[in-house]
Amino acid sequence: MATIMKVILLLVNPVIFTCLSSTSSAKGIALWNDPDCYISKKISNVSPQQLVEEFLKEDSEGLLINSSKIEKFALCPGFQGGPDAYEVVKRYSIKKEKIEKDKAEFLVTFDTLGTVSSGGSSGELNTFLKNIEQKNVLLKLIKTPYGWRINFESTHTPRLTTSSARKYLPHRAWLPGKQRLFEETIK
Structure with a gap:
């Protein structure tokens, strides 16, 4: 679900996606906690x-x-x-x-x-x-x-x-x- 949301955000507004991917997700969770991150x-x-x-x-x-x-x-x-x-x-x-x-x-x-x-x-x-x-x-x-x-x-x-x-x-x-x-x- 998180990946689909990111793709939709990227398609709608690349600036929002850039902000999410470089700082934190919409829920305020650090990017490295995203299950797709694999840190x-x-x-x-x-x-x-x-x-x-x-x-x-x-x-x-x-x-x-x-x-x-x-x-x-x-x-x-x-x-x-x-x-x-x-x-x-x-x-x-x-x-x-x-x-x-x-x-x-x-x-x-x-x-x-x-x-x-x-x-x-x-x-x-x-x-x-x-x-x-x-x-x-x-x-x-x-x-x-x-x-x-x-x-x-x-x-x-x-x-x-x-x-x-x-x-x-x-x-x-x-x-x-x-x-x-x-x-x-x-x-």
Whole structure:
């Protein structure tokens, strides 16, 4: 019932849904008490900085491509779908942080090279969209009874370094010319 209500709220007013998902439900219950949240109740005593640094390291190494592995970082891993694509990055750096008692924000800059995703009529092929840019991502953290967690506002897109992207690239065929473009871009 709670999930249906959220979907209806999202369809009617996305602003209401955003407020509910980032703070609390309509009943005043913390988001992590939502049965669809599936928060990891394993206690984590790491600082917000440590959590973000560990998250960025594991993400860049491709360890979070399996969406179940994100549970130690995500406020509500139950709201995360499996990734359909991942970005390839040269590097990342934490540019700015703001830490308060119960929440924190970290601005992370990624030097992005492009995106690997599924292509073809049934998604059976790899494709690569070259997009060299510097991208800023704001990670918002919330302190829960179980420790700090990242509150993703949408499904997390994994960001892999070039060496990790080569390692975790599914062994499938590519759309014509896309593997060559991928290899040339990530040299």
